Amino acid sequence: xxxxxxxxxxxxxxxxxxxxxxxxxxxxxxxxxxGSVLEGRPSLVCLPVNTDEVRQIVxxxxxxxRPFLARGSGTGLAGGAVPVGDPVIIATxxxxxxxxxxxxxRIAWVEPGVLxxxxxxxxxxxxxxxxxxxxxxxxCSIGGNVANNSGGPHCLAYGVTSAHVAAIEVVLPDxxxxxxxxxxxxxxxxxxxxxxxxxxGTMGVATKVAVRLTPNPPAVxxxxxxxxxxxxxxxxxxAIIAAGLIPAALExxxxxxxxxxxxxxNAGYPTEADAVLLVELDGLPGGVEHGVExxxxxxxxxxxxxxxxAADNEERELLWKGRKNAFGAVARIKPDYYLHDTVVPRGKxxxxxxxxxxxxxxxxxxxxxVFHAGDGNLHPILAYDxxxxxxxxxxxxxxxxxxxxSIEAGGVLSGEHGIGLEKRDYMxxxxxxxxxxxxxxxxxxxxxxxxxxxxxxLPSGSRCSDSFGQHVPxxxxx
Amino acid sequence: MKEIAIDLGIPHHDLVSCVSCGLCLxxxxxxxxxxEESASPRGRIALMKHAESSGFIDQEFVGFMDACIQCRGCxxxxxxxxxxxxxxxxTREALATQTSYQPWxxxxxxxxxxxxxxxxxxxxxxxxLQRIKVVPKKLxxxxxxxxxxxxxxxxxxxxxxTGCIMDAxxxxxxxxxxxxxxxxxxxxxxPNKAAACCGALHVHAGLGDExxxxxxxxxxxxxxxxxxxxxxxxxxxxxxxxxxxxxxxxAEKFSRRVxxxxxxxxxxxxxxxxxQEPRGRVAVQDPCHLRHxxxxxxxxYQVLAHFTEPxxxxxxxxxxxAGGAYSAFHQETASQVRDRKIESIKRAGAPEVAxxxxxxxxxxxxxxxxxxxxxxxxxxxxxxxx
Ligand SMILES: Cc1cc2nc3c(=O)[nH]c(=O)nc-3n(C[C@H](O)[C@H](O)[C@H](O)COP(=O)(O)OP(=O)(O)OC[C@H]3O[C@@H](n4cnc5c(N)ncnc54)[C@H](O)[C@@H]3O)c2cc1C
Ligand code: SF4
Ligand code: SF4
Numbered sequence: 020x021x022x023x024x025x026x027x028x029x030x031x032x033x034x035x036x037x038x039x040x041x042x043x044x045x046x047x048x049x050x051x052x053x054g055s056v057l058e059g060r061p062s063l064v065c066l067p068v069n070t071d072e073v074r075q076i077v078x079x080x081x082x083x084x085r086p087f088l089a090r091g092s093g094t095g096l097a098g099g100a101v102p103v104g105d106p107v108i109i110a111t112x113x114x115x116x117x118x119x120x121x122x123x124x125r126i127a128w129v130e131p132g133v134l135x136x137x138x139x140x141x142x143x144x145x146x147x148x149x150x151x152x153x154x155x156x157x158x159c160s161i162g163g164n165v166a167n168n169s170g171g172p173h174c175l176a177y178g179v180t181s182a183h184v185a186a187i188e189v190v191l192p193d194x195x196x197x198x199x200x201x202x203x204x205x206x207x208x209x210x211x212x213x214x215x216x217x218x219x220g221t222m223g224v225a226t227k228v229a230v231r232l233t234p235n236p237p238a239v240x241x242x243x244x245x246x247x248x249x250x251x252x253x254x255x256x257x258a259i260i261a262a263g264l265i266p267a268a269l270e271x272x273x274x275x276x277x278x279x280x281x282x283x284x285n286a287g288y289p290t291e292a293d294a295v296l297l298v299e300l301d302g303l304p305g306g307v308e309h310g311v312e313x314x315x316x317x318x319x320x321x322x323x324x325x326x327x328x329a330a331d332n333e334e335r336e337l338l339w340k341g342r343k344n345a346f347g348a349v350a351r352i353k354p355d356y357y358l359h360d361t362v363v364p365r366g367k368x369x370x371x372x373x374x375x376x377x378x379x380x381x382x383x384x385x386x387x388x389v390f391h392a393g394d395g396n397l398h399p400i401l402a403y404d405x406x407x408x409x410x411x412x413x414x415x416x417x418x419x420x421x422x423x424x425s426i427e428a429g430g431v432l433s434g435e436h437g438i439g440l441e442k443r444d445y446m447x448x449x450x451x452x453x454x455x456x457x458x459x460x461x462x463x464x465x466x467x468x469x470x471x472x473x474x475x476x477l478p479s480g481s482r483c484s485d486s487f488g489q490h491v492p493x494x495x496x497x
Numbered sequence: 498m499k500e501i502a503i504d505l506g507i508p509h510h511d512l513v514s515c516v517s518c519g520l521c522l523x524x525x526x527x528x529x530x531x532x533e534e535s536a537s538p539r540g541r542i543a544l545m546k547h548a549e550s551s552g553f554i555d556q557e558f559v560g561f562m563d564a565c566i567q568c569r570g571c572x573x574x575x576x577x578x579x580x581x582x583x584x585x586x587x588t589r590e591a592l593a594t595q596t597s598y599q600p601w602x603x604x605x606x607x608x609x610x611x612x613x614x615x616x617x618x619x620x621x622x623x624x625x626l627q628r629i630k631v632v633p634k635k636l637x638x639x640x641x642x643x644x645x646x647x648x649x650x651x652x653x654x655x656x657x658x659t660g661c662i663m664d665a666x667x668x669x670x671x672x673x674x675x676x677x678x679x680x681x682x683x684x685x686x687x688p689n690k691a692a693a694c695c696g697a698l699h700v701h702a703g704l705g706d707e708x709x710x711x712x713x714x715x716x717x718x719x720x721x722x723x724x725x726x727x728x729x730x731x732x733x734x735x736x737x738x739x740x741x742x743x744x745x746x747x748a749e750k751f752s753r754r755v756x757x758x759x760x761x762x763x764x765x766x767x768x769x770x771x772x773q774e775p776r777g778r779v780a781v782q783d784p785c786h787l788r789h790x791x792x793x794x795x796x797x798y799q800v801l802a803h804f805t806e807p808x809x810x811x812x813x814x815x816x817x818x819a820g821g822a823y824s825a826f827h828q829e830t831a832s833q834v835r836d837r838k839i840e841s842i843k844r845a846g847a848p849e850v851a852x853x854x855x856x857x858x859x860x861x862x863x864x865x866x867x868x869x870x871x872x873x874x875x876x877x878x879x880x881x882x883x
Binding site: 043044045046048049050052053054066092093094110112113115132134136137155157158159283344345346347348349350351354355356405406 | 509510513514515516517518519520522523532533534535540543544547548554555557558561575576577578579
């Protein structure tokens, strides 16, 4: 049973937001899910339009002893925005203004609900872009990127979100507004901005973000290499990096992924290949051409099939469209998918990939692999149909086995999607109780009572008391 | 809120095909202007799921469904291949048959579309009112003629579908289209009154039975096997869907004869005269029913490129807000959506704007944008050049 919001909470919030507080049965359900397979139900949904409204919502929630949860576009893949513990949702979607673009200092101030690609599109004509480009970039919000410290194909060369955020205005869990970070290059003192980036909504709500702008590269080359054997593809990845080249992006897709993606984009992806690498080089024209030659010769030493170089921007965009829509396109083979996000040392890519296929076979599931090969960030996707009896147990068991295999290979739990709810109970596989208690102390420094996005990231019991006394609801799985 | 029992009748397989990735959100016009989950494709599908599993809806649900423009931009954007359009059509039909969703006066309005004599009479009244200047300009209605000159057949090579509102209000567009088609050497014939209305607006409104009756009637007006050309993207999409709507072999065969007029022309460009230099730049607004439903918007560019320099807009085919009858019932949302389109048109910076759908034309004109049908633009170039 849900704890129904007491009348005062609703009235108090309405007095600030009017009809931008939602409590309809149908509408609440829409804010119970994100891009993961988890589902919960919020007690109320608030749609603020500025910092002051967020501040007042947090204040009112505290007065009513009610947790809150910031939500961006709801594309998270770890259940970070899935409500547990009956929180009030603070949806930032209407806070979507680009407030200021300062080309001279290469900074833009934006509200958290601005969509990642909208920002880049606004900047492109002026010669700049926002470098982190998650595959969900057309829809994910800057606030979500900050909270999850999201990455993307081009983060191999440019670094993940944290490298592109200079300062953040935050409504802290106690209802005060503060600025973390500084526009100066090396601000003195602790890097609290760095702490907030990746905190998954557990340290307050980002209400304005100063992002760094990256100049568009003068030259870009995009190559599609196909391999008759996935092993050669993986070996090429390591060899490219070993040759001293850091491509802007270095992505890999296996056979199933190629087939699915091709069915959506018709970009001429080679469906007969065992694997493809999508390699992008950018920079000054001379360096880029040199890079193309390095990639070519390395790949030729590894039994590459065809090497296709995108002739123009249109072809380049089509190839990327395929890569960036791969997860969604998986639904063409099965209606549900469960996506993992682990990082393994590059040299162990093939070994772990083979284990992934074996695990999927053992649990009678389909595995599809599309991933950021350059930094060893695997995204094994298990495709399934939730209507099949008992399939969820198999999916969970296989998921756990994949995570275990990655960690055994010297990897980590999450590359970029965060821990959220989904991986929370796996934290113990990587961290000792002591480590987790220490992390919890950091969280407590921001949010001693656990008001902000409770029950996420750290397993309950990491700290001495669990203020809302709930565990991941078993029924939270869809 | 009062609960209403419902059975949407959407196949389970379709309902679960959405993986809630959200990639469609920025391509949905109503999400773009509201930023609300309930006004997004992902949200609407989740609402349908909830209704199907509980068997109940409430008035709020009806409002969320009614606010969808049915532009199907979400289908083009969806990597999972979710067939949103047919789910929404099923939902609307369930609402229309099982609830009081469509009040009598709206039903009456839709019925008029299928009655050429009533529509002609109503249009004449409107035309008189226009002349005594009591029809507000912002409705964007074209100057409706009091006396309509008949369209004259010139052969039997192709049919030109004439439709309801377009024939009553914009017959000159048909004339321009006829001249361009004839320039390829083909003779054009016109259907009789049985093809009074394609029924697209009825399907959108959930009035499936009316739409099926109109479809059956329309098909009788095109005997033989000559191709059926359509100069309205919305009607073309509907005629091409008769096979699916009626589920008969005859209807399938009929649908295969239907072409958007630009599709047909794009194959015959060599038969058209070439335009003189310099070519004027034309910003092209892609009607949703051409781009997202028929998926043949490229043909408009091909045909225009023969005479002009066509420029695409930078909004990836986001709807203009017209949506058939939508702009009449949801004026506020429709005009917010239109504002985005107008910005995009301005950015293209062309002196001329083209749209291949009468609904979009009227909607954009009502905001003061000078828009013409692509073939009207070509017709005037040909007349000038010739
Ligand atoms: C198809 C697809 C592809 C993806 N590809 C990638 C990829 O390549 N790389 C990658 O890293 N991720 C990827 N993701 C995951 C996801 O898109 C990112 O994590 C994204 O940054 C989430 O943004 P969002 O706005 O949707 O956040 P949400 O899902 O709404 O929220 C995510 C987390 O951020 C918190 N949060 C949101 N806004 C704020 C705020 N203003 N203040 C504080 N906390 C906040 C929430 O509480 C939650 O914990 C993908 C997802 C999908 C569906
Ligand atoms: S409709 Fe398609 S694009 Fe939209 S959320 Fe569902 S699966 Fe994703
Ligand atoms: S049909 Fe158009 S308005 Fe309706 S949900 Fe899809 S994109 Fe949005």
